[in-house]
Amino acid sequence: MIRFILADLNRFKAGALAVIVLIALSVALSVTVTLQERAVRLGSARAAEKFDLLVGAAGSETQLALSAVFLQPSPLPLMSGAILAKLSEDPRVEFAAPVGFGDSADGHPVVGTTTRLIAALSPTLAEGTGFMHLGDAVIGSEVARRIGAEIKPMHGAADEGGHTHTEIVYRVTGRMAPTGTAWDRAILVPIRAVWQLHGMTAHEHHDHAGEVAETVAANEHGHDHDHDHDHAPHIDAGAGVDEHFDAETPGIPAVLVKPKTIADAYRLRQEYRGETTLAVFPAEVLTRLYATLGDARSLLLAIAIGTQIIVIAAVLLVTVMHVGARRRQIGALRAFGAPRRAVVAIVWGELFLLFLLGFALGVCIGYAAAQFISATLTATTAIRMPVEFAWQDLSLALWFVVLAVLVSTVPALSTLRLSPAQALRS
Amino acid sequence: MLALDISGLEMRFPGIDTPVLSIPRLHVPAGAQLAITGASGSGKSTLVNAVTGLETTTAGSVSWGGTDIARLSAGKRDAFRAAHIGLVMQDFHLFPGLSAFENVVLPVRLARRLTQIDRERALGLLETTGIARASQAIETLSRGEMQRVAVARALLSNPGVIVADEPTASLDRRTGDEVAELIVRLARQDGATLVVVTHDPVFRERLDRHITLEGGRIVEHSAEAWAA
Ligand SMILES: Nc1ncnc2c1ncn2[C@@H]1O[C@H](COP(=O)(O)OP(=O)(O)O)[C@@H](O)[C@H]1O
Ligand SMILES: [Mg+2]
Numbered sequence: 001m002i003r004f005i006l007a008d009l010n011r012f013k014a015g016a017l018a019v020i021v022l023i024a025l026s027v028a029l030s031v032t033v034t035l036q037e038r039a040v041r042l043g044s045a046r047a048a049e050k051f052d053l054l055v056g057a058a059g060s061e062t063q064l065a066l067s068a069v070f071l072q073p074s075p076l077p078l079m080s081g082a083i084l085a086k087l088s089e090d091p092r093v094e095f096a097a098p099v100g101f102g103d104s105a106d107g108h109p110v111v112g113t114t115t116r117l118i119a120a121l122s123p124t125l126a127e128g129t130g131f132m133h134l135g136d137a138v139i140g141s142e143v144a145r146r147i148g149a150e151i152k153p154m155h156g157a158a159d160e161g162g163h164t165h166t167e168i169v170y171r172v173t174g175r176m177a178p179t180g181t182a183w184d185r186a187i188l189v190p191i192r193a194v195w196q197l198h199g200m201t202a203h204e205h206h207d208h209a210g211e212v213a214e215t216v217a218a219n220e221h222g223h224d225h226d227h228d229h230d231h232a233p234h235i236d237a238g239a240g241v242d243e244h245f246d247a248e249t250p251g252i253p254a255v256l257v258k259p260k261t262i263a264d265a266y267r268l269r270q271e272y273r274g275e276t277t278l279a280v281f282p283a284e285v286l287t288r289l290y291a292t293l294g295d296a297r298s299l300l301l302a303i304a305i306g307t308q309i310i311v312i313a314a315v316l317l318v319t320v321m322h323v324g325a326r327r328r329q330i331g332a333l334r335a336f337g338a339p340r341r342a343v344v345a346i347v348w349g350e351l352f353l354l355f356l357l358g359f360a361l362g363v364c365i366g367y368a369a370a371q372f373i374s375a376t377l378t379a380t381t382a383i384r385m386p387v388e389f390a391w392q393d394l395s396l397a398l399w400f401v402v403l404a405v406l407v408s409t410v411p412a413l414s415t416l417r418l419s420p421a422q423a424l425r426s
Numbered sequence: 427m428l429a430l431d432i433s434g435l436e437m438r439f440p441g442i443d444t445p446v447l448s449i450p451r452l453h454v455p456a457g458a459q460l461a462i463t464g465a466s467g468s469g470k471s472t473l474v475n476a477v478t479g480l481e482t483t484t485a486g487s488v489s490w491g492g493t494d495i496a497r498l499s500a501g502k503r504d505a506f507r508a509a510h511i512g513l514v515m516q517d518f519h520l521f522p523g524l525s526a527f528e529n530v531v532l533p534v535r536l537a538r539r540l541t542q543i544d545r546e547r548a549l550g551l552l553e554t555t556g557i558a559r560a561s562q563a564i565e566t567l568s569r570g571e572m573q574r575v576a577v578a579r580a581l582l583s584n585p586g587v588i589v590a591d592e593p594t595a596s597l598d599r600r601t602g603d604e605v606a607e608l609i610v611r612l613a614r615q616d617g618a619t620l621v622v623v624t625h626d627p628v629f630r631e632r633l634d635r636h637i638t639l640e641g642g643r644i645v646e647h648s649a650e651a652w653a654a
Contacts, residue, residue, distance in 0.1 A: 001535070003524070004524065007523030007524050008523065010523055011522060011523055328519075329519075329521070332515075332519035333532075333533070333536065334504055335513055335515075336508075336513060336519070336532070336579060336580075337504070337507060337508030337536075337537060338508075338532070338533050338536035339508070340501055342536035343536075346536075419481050419482065419500070420480045421475040421480035421481035424480070424515070424519075
């Protein structure tokens, strides 16, 4: 039987191949959409895992979360440094780390922070040590620099027409273990170095108090460089790192807070949601974004399933015509003594085999495509996006198989209507 | 071997007023050999289809060794034919992509598991019919060889009846004679009842009785063919 089916398919090689490819492509589309959506969702959820609570100046929640979790450059308003000091002292807080973005080096974001955040991201460093001096830098696992290498920070990003800061050259002292997050592409430096670089000393902060809307990031014009340079012609890279913050602390775009308990997390979020500050759970913001992502997925999946139905209809048409053209062969099989069930099984089996091969090929193509897309995304964002099958995919596959069984039955049963003599005469 | 008894057989097709075939009575004894002749369109194939159960009859009975196949369901008729009737057609109806041997055993293999006995008998038949290599791909055989493979296939399950519809019509004279000789010889050897549609007078002479059809009726029969 199998031998006969294969010999038969071999005769209609081109047609069989076309049917397989058609089915494979339509299946691949659904597989890619499903896997990719899951990869993005899982990948970004894992990237957000280490960021329990973010506190920033009042503004957009989404922007605050995306900037801190994915290090997306965006003009965030500055929040008074006094809040960092207050959070650091709060008994419900395990640690509060400032996150100061805005500079870059060779396309890598340079982020000002503290050793606590580095410890939270990478409990043990892959190489080297954390920073002890203002001019030290710890790099993410994806940053292609050696320990001891020099890093010249640039204000903003190169493609935004930023300029290079000449006041300091960082020296790489350590490298974090891979975290699978956007922070793998980051260069972490002491927050105080960033402040000084931008002429924001404790005293100056007083002058700027209330003038919150200024952004460390891309607001070139809001930044008086001559003024900066006058006040900070050179930064002492050898000075020790001071991670104690008080009311005089300069402004910062965001503070990452690690609350001690879940209840504390909710209480803190409640407290820091006010006129001037904003507190968000990044995971919650992402969930809201996924809802949109999920809608997009539903739409894409509907399109994919639509194409699948069209393809199956086309395949059905082809096979009905094919069976029509093979009436003689089918009639002959019965005339020479093959039982009807065998004839039905052959027609059904051939079609089902094509469906199955197309499906298998489609799953492979879809998986490969999702892997490729994920790899491309990871290369640009450093966020690891796991392409993996889940149990619920099995029900989709099962549906396809059931559909394939039913669809292939139609032409198979149509062969029964013919008398062998009729079939032979055609 | 089975005897054929036809009575009151009528075959009609939709859209045609007169019956395409009308045979009040025909008897072929078990092991006898009947030739059917007649002009094209005279109803020969229709008769073959009726006696082999390939087509449902309109009226009457067609009984082989006491089994009236006109009263069987389509599935039962298929089963009866598979068990008792070996068929040879004008166009051989062999399946490309398979070897000579695979073609011979295909109908049996599709119905049940192939036994060692089936296998040996298939190889023996291919040898008898003069096919040197059983594993040769069917599409590489000559037309004469193809029809011999078809004969071997018809004989595999040792049928009591062999029915051939113009088996030599698409072959050249010499090849046709060889195939005709082979069919008659093997049928006689197995003691199978033989029914052959043929235009070939030489082939007809090899068989012990004959009938001639015209417009679906028997218009002439040899002394041995008991028909009325
Ligand atoms: N299924 C059918 N529908 C209508 N007419 C048919 C059908 N089968 C056969 N006929 C007609 O019956 C007559 C006898 O056909 P057939 O038995 O094939 O003749 P032949 O003696 O050449 O084998 C022809 O006129 C043919 O057109
Ligand atoms: Mg005919």
